[in-house]
């Protein structure tokens with residue numbers, strides 16, 4: 666197996682391994698690389714839906730997304746789809762998957778099934794690098810803070826997606842979410858400090874209103890999205906990306922109007938987060 670960084674602080678491309686047939690020691694090395702680099706990309710994979718599910722179960726378990734359409738033949742697989750006549754994509758803003766759950770999904774495995782002729786890249790940003798680069802003054806200000814995360818404003822009836830042409834494809838308008846997490850968490854496996862707020866689902870700090878929280882949330886967002894914390898993936902047929910939702914934010918580019926894009930996503934079960 667060979668590992669090549671995608672960017673100095675985020676992402677690694679791993680070659681010389683078949684995800685569908687990897688050994689236990691390769692699996693361990695893949696997990697460790699994802700915990701550290703935040704996201705790993707694998708090219709030219711022969712990875713059927715059955716392989717996708719089997720790999721996720723081998724990793725540790727599957728959290729089924731409450732909102733995305735599910736593959737009718739494989740309900741463990743959520744479909745991230747945009748049709749040629751749709752304007753809105755799924756995941757087209759910086760976020761981390763399922764932070765609105767009190768035990769958020771550890772990671773996500775995304776497989777390219779239908780790609781536009783160009784565009785539709787995905788960006789990740791590394792929240793360990795983001796935390797490290799904060800000023801000492803800002804680190805002190807967020808020490809001990811907790812934040813409230815929810816997806817209600819995104820997916821509920823009348824929420825952000827309901828007002829778009831993705832609205833009728835989504836499920837879970839009756840689902841209510843809410844979770845409190847430390848603003849700075851320790852990665853459960855590496856122990857690294859990570860900034861754990863995100864622009865999509867973190868709506869306020871505990872003990873503060875939304876209005877009181879916004880200036881600091883915006884300051885943290887700006888710091889998190891420094892370009893040198895980021896990496897970018899240009900998808901090709903056979904590409905699979907696996908990322909750690911504690912370590913990274915991601916953002917799906919919506920620059921391929923008039924073309925279809927369909928990705929298969931499985932979210933991996935996580936564990937409670939601690940400061």
Ligand code: SIN
Nearest residue numbers: 745755756787917928
């Ligand atoms: C997601 O937010 O999980 C989707 C990412 C993508 O479609 O590139």
